[in-house]
Amino acid sequence: MRSKGLTTMRILKALAVAATVTLGGLTSPALAAGEAPPPPDTRFSFDGFFGTFDRGSLQRGFQVYKEVCSACHAMRQLSYRNLLDIGLTEEQVRALAAQFTVTDGPNDEGNMFERPARLSDRFRRPFANEQAARAANNGAYPPDLSVMVKARPNGADYLYALLTGYKDPPAGFQMQDGMNYNEWFPGHQIAMPNVLNDGQVDFADGTQATVSQMARDVTTFLAWAAEPELETRRQMGVKILIFLAILGGLVYATKRKVWADVKH
Amino acid sequence: MGMGLHNSEVKNPVLRWVDQRLPVVTMIQKEYGTFPTPRNFNYFWNFGALAMINLAIMIATGVFLAMNYTPHTAMAFDSVERIMRDVNYGWLIRYVHMNGASMFFIVVYIHIYRGMYYGSYKTPRELLWMLGVVIFLLMMATAFMGYVLPWGQMSFWGATVITNLFSAVPLIGPEIVTWLWGGFSVDNPTLNRFFSLHYLLPFVITGVVFLHVAALHVTGSNNPLGIEPKDKQDTLPFHPYYTIKDSVGIVAYLAVFAFLVFFMPNYLGHPDNYIPANPLSTPAHIVPEWYFLPFYAILRAVPDKLGGVVLMFASILVWFALPWLDTSKVRSMRFRPIARIFLFLWVISFFVLMYVGARPAEQPYVFIGQLATAYYFLWFLVLLPLLGRLEKPLPLPESISRAVLGARAALPGGGPVPAGAAAKPMDKA
Ligand code: HEM
Numbered sequence: 198m199r200s201k202g203l204t205t206m207r208i209l210k211a212l213a214v215a216a217t218v219t220l221g222g223l224t225s226p227a228l229a230a231g232e233a234p235p236p237p238d239t240r241f242s243f244d245g246f247f248g249t250f251d252r253g254s255l256q257r258g259f260q261v262y263k264e265v266c267s268a269c270h271a272m273r274q275l276s277y278r279n280l281l282d283i284g285l286t287e288e289q290v291r292a293l294a295a296q297f298t299v300t301d302g303p304n305d306e307g308n309m310f311e312r313p314a315r316l317s318d319r320f321r322r323p324f325a326n327e328q329a330a331r332a333a334n335n336g337a338y339p340p341d342l343s344v345m346v347k348a349r350p351n352g353a354d355y356l357y358a359l360l361t362g363y364k365d366p367p368a369g370f371q372m373q374d375g376m377n378y379n380e381w382f383p384g385h386q387i388a389m390p391n392v393l394n395d396g397q398v399d400f401a402d403g404t405q406a407t408v409s410q411m412a413r414d415v416t417t418f419l420a421w422a423a424e425p426e427l428e429t430r431r432q433m434g435v436k437i438l439i440f441l442a443i444l445g446g447l448v449y450a451t452k453r454k455v456w457a458d459v460k461h
Numbered sequence: 462m463g464m465g466l467h468n469s470e471v472k473n474p475v476l477r478w479v480d481q482r483l484p485v486v487t488m489i490q491k492e493y494g495t496f497p498t499p500r501n502f503n504y505f506w507n508f509g510a511l512a513m514i515n516l517a518i519m520i521a522t523g524v525f526l527a528m529n530y531t532p533h534t535a536m537a538f539d540s541v542e543r544i545m546r547d548v549n550y551g552w553l554i555r556y557v558h559m560n561g562a563s564m565f566f567i568v569v570y571i572h573i574y575r576g577m578y579y580g581s582y583k584t585p586r587e588l589l590w591m592l593g594v595v596i597f598l599l600m601m602a603t604a605f606m607g608y609v610l611p612w613g614q615m616s617f618w619g620a621t622v623i624t625n626l627f628s629a630v631p632l633i634g635p636e637i638v639t640w641l642w643g644g645f646s647v648d649n650p651t652l653n654r655f656f657s658l659h660y661l662l663p664f665v666i667t668g669v670v671f672l673h674v675a676a677l678h679v680t681g682s683n684n685p686l687g688i689e690p691k692d693k694q695d696t697l698p699f700h701p702y703y704t705i706k707d708s709v710g711i712v713a714y715l716a717v718f719a720f721l722v723f724f725m726p727n728y729l730g731h732p733d734n735y736i737p738a739n740p741l742s743t744p745a746h747i748v749p750e751w752y753f754l755p756f757y758a759i760l761r762a763v764p765d766k767l768g769g770v771v772l773m774f775a776s777i778l779v780w781f782a783l784p785w786l787d788t789s790k791v792r793s794m795r796f797r798p799i800a801r802i803f804l805f806l807w808v809i810s811f812f813v814l815m816y817v818g819a820r821p822a823e824q825p826y827v828f829i830g831q832l833a834t835a836y837y838f839l840w841f842l843v844l845l846p847l848l849g850r851l852e853k854p855l856p857l858p859e860s861i862s863r864a865v866l867g868a869r870a871a872l873p874g875g876g877p878v879p880a881g882a883a884a885k886p887m888d889k890a
Contacts, residue, residue, distance in 0.1 A: 349732055425546060434722070437719050441715055448712050452708070
């Protein structure tokens with residue numbers, strides 16, 4: 198009996214060590230990837246294991262994307278219909294999509310034609326191709342933002358820090374032409390200018406459009422865009438873990454019963 | 462019983478009809494029902510069953526992913542995002558498959574360690590062990606090629622780095638690499654063949670798993686004492702005792718798995734793989750998936766490319782020789798207090814290598830990696846062979862039942878077990 202307890206402990210210890218070392222080793226390469234320090238921890242509505250997206254923040258964030266970021270950044274994984282998930286009504290989304298013109302075709306005469314966007318259309322891209330995007334941005338390429346939050350270590354914290362991290366370069370810092378100093382961008386020189394200024398957009402719900410508010414909202418929107426399944430996933434996860442806990446209890450009790458009269 | 466029919470004891474007439482002609486029911490009854498199993502397993506003995514379940518989960522989710530995935534450099538990345546967004550429960554299927562690969566390696570690493578600690582590789586189970594090593598190699602190939610499929614930055618650059626290793630082969634190295642790529646760089650032909658092989662290999666694994674289990678059912682299982690069962694007192698029928706004990710393990714495993722999938726699905730992955738592959742932009746640090754890190758560290762511990770490649774492959778191939786490198790007559794490390802310490806050190810060296818593999822190739826990591834690599838091989842090639850001869854093991858119990866039930870209850874008779882003696886195939890009650 199004693200040796201059995203010991204073995205169990207040993208197993209648990211081995212597993213604990215394995216888990217710590219493994220997980221430790223896994224988070225670190227991410228940090229090693231950038232020369233910028235890890236971004237500070239920002240609180241978001243979707244943080245933690247039970248967080249959800251604040252609908253108001255999502256809608257304001259979409260407005261910031263539409264009015265500011267979409268001038269340079271595409272989001273090719275999203276369609277207008279996806280906006281139904283951030284709490285807009287179907288009429289609102291239809292009207293919104295109709296503001297954009299997309300190319301369709303060929304028609305029966307074999308010609309391409311323009312028409313207002315529909316729910317099923319992907320978000321319109323600002324540039325026809327990468328070359329056009331670079332030509333308009335001093336040779337730099339504004340990356341697609343659809344999965345940006347998943348594509349950077351501490352994605353949401355990093356985005357918020359980046360958008361609020363424009364500063365004057367420290368004395369003696371050599372800036373290249375057309376680059377901007379940013380505290381949180383790896384290497385500190387980013388081709389994207391500071392695009393957020395206080396009062397830049399007019400929020401319909403009366404929220405003050407401060408830089409940090411806009412940064413927080415657009416980050417929330419981009420986090421949703423990267424993981425639109427997040428809320429469903431967590432809800433399902435809670436149910437499944439509760440189910441497994443109950444099942445585990447029952448199975449364990451059965452095991453105790455089966456083994457009750459067997460010494461082992 | 463008619464002429465040439467199997468003598469079936471199944472009651473149900475339909476099943477009986479089948480069983481007389483193809484005795485699968487009898488076989489399942491014999492191999493998973495009455496199969497005599499040592500009564501003293503601990504929870505380490507769950508991990509084989511867990512690995513089987515994991516394989517089934519990978520195949521099930523993989524087949525559904527393949528229905529919606531497009532193996533083309535221009536479309537692969539987006540097709541994975543379509544799966545995540547537009548396929549019903551696509552995110553679930555993909556996250557289960559993705560984290561399933563990690564779970565598979567966690568389970569198999571523990572399973573392998575169990576074998577090392579309790580000497581399960583020793584005679585008569587050498588071939589069983591070696592088939593396990595084959596499965597592990599196939600798993601590595603499968604996971605490596607699977608990771609290329611979503612065609613993110615790490616997919617592309619990982620594939621480039623690993624395929625490039627073959628250029629170290631003398632004389633024909635570069636030709637081999639071109640042949641692997643199907644061109645002059647990792648490109649569409651590479652992606653296509655990797656997809657094909659990624660679909661194929663799991664079924665090869667299934668075949669080898671079948672052989673692995675067949676071999677197990679010839680020798681029977683080892684147990685924490687490492688002595689062979691001698692009579693009925695030493696064993697229990699597999700069902701219900703181990704079906705229920707495995708079920709406990711399965712639920713615990715599913716809980717860990719579910720936690721990963723539902724609450725931190727991307728934690729074990731690398732953010733760079735959500736950047737579409739770009740042959741013109743090399744990531745700052747190219748790191749493989751966590752389960753390859755120890756071997757990656759061994760590769761980088763050697764300044765010479767060919768030397769590194771050889772050592773990396775040797776670090777796994779040496780497992781094949783384990784039954785012969787271990788000269789001890791005693792299987793279980795429970796009775797080898799000195800060897801046990803050095804085995805723990807080996808486990809630590811494995812974790813150190815895992816840590817070093819994730820770091821950039823600079824000091825002090827390179828040096829630490831070299832130390833750990835040296836110990837990794839020292840254990841197998843020097844310490845294990847020597848300790849088997851030098852260490853005097855603790856006295857072995859006379860039998861499993863004596864160790865478990867205590868001296869009073871144990872049956873009379875039956876001298877000390879000749880340790881490591883070739884066991885007769887167990888008498889299948
Ligand atoms: C031994 C079992 C298997 C292992 C270890 C394995 C491993 C992997 C890994 C590591 C990935 C990359 C995950 C990611 O980052 O997205 C992957 C992707 C994929 N696998 Fe598997 N796999 C296995 C079996 C299968 C099978 C049997 C199939 C098909 C029948 C399959 C189909 C796919 C497809 C289509 C992808 C690309 C989609 C994606 O990346 O999510 N896999 N696999």
